[in-house]
Amino acid sequence: MSNKLALVTGVGPGTGLSIVKRLVHGGYDVAMIARSDERLRDFQKSIPGASAWAVDVTDADQFAITLDQIHGQLGAPELVIHNAVGGVFGNFLTIDPAVLQRNFQTNVMAFLQLARHVSPAMIEAGKGAIIASGNTSALRGKSNFAGFAPTKAAQRILAESMARELGPKGIHVAYLVIDAVIDLDWTRKMRPDAPDDFFIKPEDIAEEIWHLAHQPKGAWSFNAEIRPSKETW
Amino acid sequence: MSNKLALVTGVGPGTGLSIVKRLVHGGYDVAMIARSDERLRDFQKSIPGASAWAVDVTDADQFAITLDQIHGQLGAPELVIHNAVGGVFGNFLTIDPAVLQRNFQTNVMAFLQLARHVSPAMIEAGKGAIIASGNTSALRGKSNFAGFAPTKAAQRILAESMARELGPKGIHVAYLVIDAVIDLDWTRKMRPDAPDDFFIKPEDIAEEIWHLAHQPKGAWSFNAEIRPSKETW
Amino acid sequence: MSNKLALVTGVGPGTGLSIVKRLVHGGYDVAMIARSDERLRDFQKSIPGASAWAVDVTDADQFAITLDQIHGQLGAPELVIHNAVGGVFGNFLTIDPAVLQRNFQTNVMAFLQLARHVSPAMIEAGKGAIIASGNTSALRGKSNFAGFAPTKAAQRILAESMARELGPKGIHVAYLVIDAVIDLDWTRKMRPDAPDDFFIKPEDIAEEIWHLAHQPKGAWSFNAEIRPSKETW
Amino acid sequence: MSNKLALVTGVGPGTGLSIVKRLVHGGYDVAMIARSDERLRDFQKSIPGASAWAVDVTDADQFAITLDQIHGQLGAPELVIHNAVGGVFGNFLTIDPAVLQRNFQTNVMAFLQLARHVSPAMIEAGKGAIIASGNTSALRGKSNFAGFAPTKAAQRILAESMARELGPKGIHVAYLVIDAVIDLDWTRKMRPDAPDDFFIKPEDIAEEIWHLAHQPKGAWSFNAEIRPSKETW
Secondary structure: OOOEEEEOOOOOOHHHHHHHHHHHHOOOOEEEOOHHHHHHHHHHHHHEEEEEEEEEOOOOHHHHHHHHHHHHHHHOEEEEEEEOOOOOOEEEOOHHHHHHHHHHHHHHOOOOOOHHHHHHHHHHHOOOEEEEEEEEEOOOOOHHHHHHHHHHHHHHHHHHHHHHHHHHHHHEEEEEEEEEEOOOHHHHHOOOOOOOHHHOHHHHHHHHHHHHHOOOOOOOOOOEEEEOOOOOO | OOOOOOOEOOOOOOHHHHHHHHHOOOOEEEEEEEHHHHHHHHHHHHHHOEEEEEEOOOHHHHHHHHHHHHHHHHHOEEEEEEEEOOOOEEEEOOOHOOOOHHHHHHHHHHHHHHHHHHHHHHHOHHHHHEEEEEEEHHHOOOOOOOHHHHHHHHHHHHHHHHHHHHHHHHEEEEEEEOOOEEHHHHHHHHOOOOOOHHEEEEHHHHHHHHHHOOOOOOOOOOOOEOOOOOOOO | OOEEEEEEEEEOOHHHHHHHHHHHHHOOOEEEEEHHHHHHHHHHHHOOOEEEEEEOOOOHHHHHHHHHHHHHHHOOEEEEEEEEOOOOOEEEOOOOHHHHHHHHHHHHHHHHHHHHHHHHHHHHHEEEEEEEEEEHHHOOOOOOOOHHHHHHHHHHHHHHHHHHHHHHHHHEEEEEEEEOOEEOOHHHHHHHOOOHHEEEEEEHHHHHHHHHOOOOOOEOOOEEEEEEOOOOO | OOOOOEEEEEEOOOHHHHHHHHHHHHOOOEEEEOOOOHHHHHHHHHHOEEEEEEEOOOOOOHHHHHHHHHHHHHOOOOOOEEEOOOOOOOOOOOHHHHHHHHHHHHHHHHHHHHHHHHHHHHHHHHOOOEEEEEHHHHHOOOOOEEEHHHHHHHHHHHHHHHHHHHHHOEEEEEEEEOEEEEHHHHHHOOOOOOOOOHEEEEHHHHHHHHHHHHOOOEEEEEEEEEEOOOOOO
């Protein structure tokens, strides 16, 4: 008797890894997707049930091959988390337009490709969940987020469009806005004086995603948001 | 050693009762507030730890007395759910303006009074949660909801204002939009042909409220929403 | 041949007066409503076509009498601006709850009464416009706006509900969010060092209201917003 | 003494042409951009002051050349309308992903390129206006708009990010949501039985854009919306 399968993109040492651990803890096997093969293999060694699938999700051909391989070897995932994200700071004059384009590939086109790949099996099964992790840029365009916010807004609206199509077919699509700075090595270095409770913990994000993924069919959230108690909003 | 205390307004046989049961199941004693003394006493008999406090929350003087009595006998609640709600159908020409006024008393003024009563102890303790149950009328004014939607919008914005004040003090305020017809005797009678999965179950609402009330301090939701998979939105 | 009639509530020396002047300039007779009889009479002296109708709009009985008198003497207004507003600063713990109640009377109940009074004639004529002036509090509950924002949110949603009812009947309802500090004597005193372009000018608000009131039937705005170029948002 | 210059993309026989005519009527010379050289030349013949600049705005290299040529021959535009739009119907499973990609190029990347090209001169002049025409898809992801709505949401948020950067520099950025079916040959054919007032007229859209473009600096709209009186929303 095998575990259920989950698929997570953007598995780095922060949020992605916490999501993987939470899902494994909850009884899932997890196909981990990220660009760094080395890092994924490290995670694979230490997490039973987690498998490494290195690929650049913006490379549609390679991504398709990888998704096919996962399906061939592990079957159809019941739960898919699109956590891969491309970001950048800068206003519309200072960014390189190519960055906005690239972020669109990661945040939107890869999400679309992923959802198109996994949803037919979910539709046939009449169940499944697809969740994207987002942030406040999905709702608001601050000056310095010109190369990023448009793609997160597009991602949220794409997810909403999926949710309306898939909901009646039994598949839960949710969008989690993380309104906080995530507690990671690099964000700590950027804000060395910020107190611990300024940051949101990857484990807490993972727990909320777990919750969303397992809401009963009669009470699903599409929009969800989390922020630390100390966050100003 | 005593249980933690929760306080729930609007405890009728539907959502309110389900919330009470969920909280008792989770280890709370619950002070139940509603107008019908008889009904509350019935609930009290069958639910250990749940106590009946009959009062009309729109009667500010009586409500104050009741809140004082609860505090005196049971102590300060750590969790407060404002589930009392006044509603009506009709457009702005067909409603009786007095109904909009009355709904404002129930949905907003009573909520304000309640929050003002319970939050000082929460602030002192540095913890606590205040949750209001709402619906899509809080976000949108359809023609036939003129006597109701304005008061739910006011309630949501009041909750948001509380959340911003209380969050940094360790108290979690959340607003749950229930985007569905709740599965109750009277709603079933109004839609005799609707399938089971058209309705949202009171137990599922209660479970989501439980989740919100117990999110870790580093990852709180203010806005939350739930709807059945089959809901059109 | 007589001018068309407009009715404006909340006619003080700031926004209200500017609206009156703009409407008179555009060929309307204007029934001015505010509490201060003396002030209205001064305005009446200097503005041909503007008439003084002193009444407290939160006094439903007196307000009804005044609306009847206006109708009896001047006929049915084609354009109605609800500019009367009650506000206060303070968080939900520091405000007097009675103030929230009073602001609800001014911002919501008086608006409802006004719309119910004027819309039957508009419906019969198949045309007319009802506009409320609001601000960002209608969309957002900051901590220090607990006694005010809920009532503006309620007002906006009530207007939206009216718009959906009246639009198909040929009557235009719009809600103008003024996202700025208005240039008035008392706001200047509160911010003596703010540059001129920090403030929004009452004449500019009046001009936008004029625009909204005269959009062609095929292209109406419900939500509208204005802010100075320098405003941070 | 020369006229002020405006630049409009997406000049077809519907909204684009109406915008051009309105601007010429208001005293602008207008550089018209669209793919069809033949059509633009026809417009040019009949509209004094309007010049044809055929280019595919999704071809960044050619678009850059064209924008340079316009600038070289006509100078810097004071008013820029991004009306070019790529759309498609279909849910996320039925659309060709390449269409979402292409719509992103038209709706977002071309808009970014355009704004980057024209805004330095506007910043130096301390004035100017950039307006994008959008629709409700910018705010909402219906199932059948999966290939379109994400790109309009991205466009709106990009515009918002620009508005926050450029506003304090004296440049007005606005986003007009057109919540209606536009009255065009092909939309009439799709809805042969719809009454006239079901559609929004291109001239009315043009008039609202004129209004937005000429709001005083102290009272700018970013978000704007228009719909016919009969529209259900």
